Amino acid sequence: MIVDGKKIAHEIVEELFARRSTLPPVLRIGVVMGGEDAASASFVKIKERVADKLKVVVVRELLNGASTTIQALRALGRLAKSTEGVIVQLPLPKHIDTNTVLAAIPASHDLDAVNPTATHPLVQAPVAEAIGEILSRYNISAQNKNAVVVGAGRLVGAPAAALLRDVGAHVSVVTHGRGSLDELKSADILVLGTGNPGIIKPEMLKEDVVLIDAGTSEDSGRLAGDASPECAEVASVFTPVPGGVGPIAVAMIFKNLFDLVGRT
DSSP states (O other): OOOOHHHHHHHHHHHHHHHHTTTTSSSEEEEEEETTOOHHHHHHHHHHHHHHHHHTEEEEEOOOOOOHHHHEEEEHHHHHHHEEEEEEOOOOOTTTHHHHHHHTTTGGGGOOOOTTTOOSSSSSHHHHHHHHHHHHHTTTOOOOOOEEEEEOOTTTHHHHHHHHHHOEEEEEETTTTBBBBGGGOSSSSEOOOOOOTTOOGGGGGOOOOEEEEEOOEEEEEEEEEEEOGGGTOOOOEEEOOOTTHHHHHHHHHHHHHHHHHHOO
């Protein structure tokens, strides 16, 4: 079964639109981003399209090759004062200390739940929420299932592993320095988040695996996932790239905004 992430995202956005009138008339999201990163610019445009539908203003603070960590922190501070939610669009320029910037995001504005110092984030990471939505909509129970997460990044791997543990799965995390791709054969649920196009092949998988591909990268000018498209023939549930997890995660950013604003 191929997950139609665009359809699910549309339904979530429609639900959010119904909530919009209960919130302040002006809502703003601030985005700190590297102004020279084409992929980041593309992802921000996708978010801006959803923002337009929900009558949310997106305010950008652009960094460049000459920007310092201090300048990034100042940009973040300006946005935290002038908006209701903040996104740090990764990756930032390499010479900027990303952890320091993320650690400065106030909990009340942390739409991606990426502040590494936060022990109790007010919202979940959007990718984790997207995965939870998929499991719920397709009546997939993770209780006592073997789940393997490939990648341990702050946006996909780490929050996905935490979510799966919370819902009762036995979770293994595979990275370059930990575990082996041989573990994929035991996975009832597999989450991918490496950003290496087509690294996962059908022969590496267990028959009828639930395959959630949240790895996104560019391959010959097109977006591609970690799993080769042929993996859909082995999986019982498969999220394509593009059009799978991504649109749902974007919708969840705005759900997080509405939830955070609703707390005040």
